Structures are given as structure tokens and as C-alpha cells.
Amino acid sequence: MKIKEHKIDSDHVSIDEIDKTSGSFEEGLPDTIVIHYTAGPSVSSAVNTFKDPSVEASAHVVIDHDGSITQLIPFNKIGWHAGESSWLDRTDLNNYSIGIEIVNAGRLEKTGSVWRSWFGKTYSEDDVLRAVHRNEEEESWWHVYTEKQITATHDLCRNIMNAYNIKHILGHEEIAPGRKSDPGPAFPLDKLRNRLLHSNRKDQGEDDADKKTGVVTASALNIRSGPSSSTSTIAKPLSKNTKVSILKEQNGWYNVEVKLRGWVFKEYIHNTE
Ligand SMILES: [Zn+2]
Structure with a gap:
């Protein structure tokens, strides 16, 4: 190009x-x-x-x-x-x-077991991400x-x-x-x-922490929408030895990026860089 x-x-x-x-x-x-x-x-x-x-x-x-x-x-x-x-x-x-x-x-609404766009198209679980928008406080569903x-x-x-x-x-x-x-x-x-x-x-607004990487040490590590165990999980748990990019740290949690971005308890990440 x-x-x-x-x-x-x-x-x-x-x-x-x-x-x-x-x-x-x-x-x-x-x-x-x-x-x-x-x-x-x-x-x-x-x-x-x-x-x-x-x-x-x-x-x-x-x-x-x-x-x-x-x-x-x-x-x-x-x-x-x-x-x-x-x-x-x-x-x-x-x-x-x-x-x-x-x-x-864009933003999707969950209806039963499918997700629907404002123009009426439906999407399956593989097509959606649950996350909090940077300008909002509540979670929504988003088309990947x-x-x-x-x-x-x-x-x-x-x-x-x-x-x-x-x-x-x-x-x-x-x-x-x-x-x-x-x-x-x-x-x-x-x-x-x-x-x-x-x-x-x-x-x-990103600090130097975004250059760090790590690997998961727990056998199954929940990945959540926020830095707290009261927030919902956004995908299947990460399995042991999954590589992650560490973007931010907050209250003992790392914000990491795999194929998606969410929060994991930092005790179960071994820093590799
Ligand atoms: Zn626009």
C-alpha cells in the first residue's frame, strides 16, 4: 500500500x-x-x-x-x-x-441468547464483547x-x-x-x-506499564470488565501460560490485553519483561 x-x-x-x-x-x-x-x-x-x-x-x-x-x-x-x-x-x-x-x-442489546444491533441484525456470542466504554461506568455489549x-x-x-x-x-x-x-x-x-x-x-493517558508483558500462572484466570472481583467476566477464563500485554495497574489488578482487554488479579500473572 x-x-x-x-x-x-x-x-x-x-x-x-x-x-x-x-x-x-x-x-x-x-x-x-x-x-x-x-x-x-x-x-x-x-x-x-x-x-x-x-x-x-x-x-x-x-x-x-x-x-x-x-x-x-x-x-x-x-x-x-x-x-x-x-x-x-x-x-x-x-x-x-x-x-x-x-x-x-457498535453497541448491541442482548435479547435472550442473541445480541441485536439497532438496525435489527442478530449476532452470536463470538461476535460480542462485554466492556465498559471509556466515557461510561456501566457495561454494555459491543460488536467485535x-x-x-x-x-x-x-x-x-x-x-x-x-x-x-x-x-x-x-x-x-x-x-x-x-x-x-x-x-x-x-x-x-x-x-x-x-x-x-x-x-x-x-x-x-497510558503510562510506561503498557510495555510490560506477562504469562498466566493460574490454571484458569478470570478476565473481568473492571479491577474488582465484583465485576463480570468478559470471556472464558485465560488458561495457564497465556501471554498477555500489561497495559495498566490499579488496586492490585492488571489491565491486560490478549485478543481482548480486561482485568485479571495480578497475583496470577508472572511478569516476563
Ligand atoms: Zn463517528
Whole structure:
């Protein structure tokens, strides 16, 4: 993947240019990437919405479940993905940022033994994650992202960073808290930006603990949504010798990342780094 004349140059990327922009970025911009979920069922529903002239929304790219990318707006043009937003001393983040939309249903409701999106599609246990949103206190159910989507997002961000002077990678939920919940806790946003923006790690609220790793020493270790045994488990227990990345420590618990992120009792983690 390469970026040529503000468009992704790759056989695996389709370019489907739309005219919903506010013109070119100012000199030195964009310097920010904003990550979103589409809150929809498919790439076609997202692209059709962005193409609809009656909808005042657009984004630079959409990433499908299989990791394939559709680019709608060249990266030097201002899109309409952030809406009313603020970050540090800035407002209206559209004027600073590239918008990446990932096809994902967002928050799900549990009904009986299935989970349902706002648009009526149902999901099985493998498709859901129970977690507390960074802007909330109660747990919700979230549609999981595919590994291919996460890898494609990482690769795309890295390529965008090679072409532009990117300083911030943010979630829509961080620039419009209360109004927006995307990309939500199922997306590894902190990990993504820590990997891509090392020098900004402290600004992003993560301390150096996020470099540590460990292995599980208990035969079965509950992984929970919060740092307390009164919070619910979010997946099957981790088995002995599972490798984890340790992101944070709080009250004797580690926040770890395996394929998902949750809290385990730290006594049962042996630090390996
Ligand atoms: Zn959004």
C-alpha cells in the first residue's frame, strides 16, 4: 500500500470518489486521524450513505470486515466525519483530520441468547464483547472488530503517517464525548496509537506499564470488565501460560490485553519483561 497524490495506490483498494468535502486542508494539515465505526451492517450501506447527497456526512475511507478499503475522499480534502467536536484547544476536528470508518454495528442489546444491533441484525456470542466504554461506568455489549480490520487500520494509519505529519490518533468518542461512542471498547485504540505514536504516549493517558508483558500462572484466570472481583467476566477464563500485554495497574489488578482487554488479579500473572 502506498499513497500517491493523496489516494491509496493498491490493487486491494477501491477508489470511489465523492464530492462531499469542504475543500483542501490548510498548510501543514491534516495532522490527526479520527477512528469511527459505521454503526451499520455492511460496507455498501456505509458507502451508499456517504454518497447520498441528502446526508451531510462523509469520510475518507471505509474498512470492511475483510479488511478491504474503499477510499471516498482524497487525503488532502476536508471530510465531514467529526461533526461538533473538540480536542485540546481545537474545535471542528474535520478541519484537521482524516476520518477512517470501520464497518461495525457498535453497541448491541442482548435479547435472550442473541445480541441485536439497532438496525435489527442478530449476532452470536463470538461476535460480542462485554466492556465498559471509556466515557461510561456501566457495561454494555459491543460488536467485535475482525483481526483483518484491526490490521488494515494499523497498516493504513502507518501509510498515512508516512505521507502526512500525523500527531494525534483519536476516537470519535474522545472528540465528541457524550454524543458519540465510536469506535468503542471493542477497538484497541490505545494500543494502536501507542504503537504508532510512541512519543505521544504520555499525552494519551497510558503510562510506561503498557510495555510490560506477562504469562498466566493460574490454571484458569478470570478476565473481568473492571479491577474488582465484583465485576463480570468478559470471556472464558485465560488458561495457564497465556501471554498477555500489561497495559495498566490499579488496586492490585492488571489491565491486560490478549485478543481482548480486561482485568485479571495480578497475583496470577508472572511478569516476563
Ligand atoms: Zn463517528
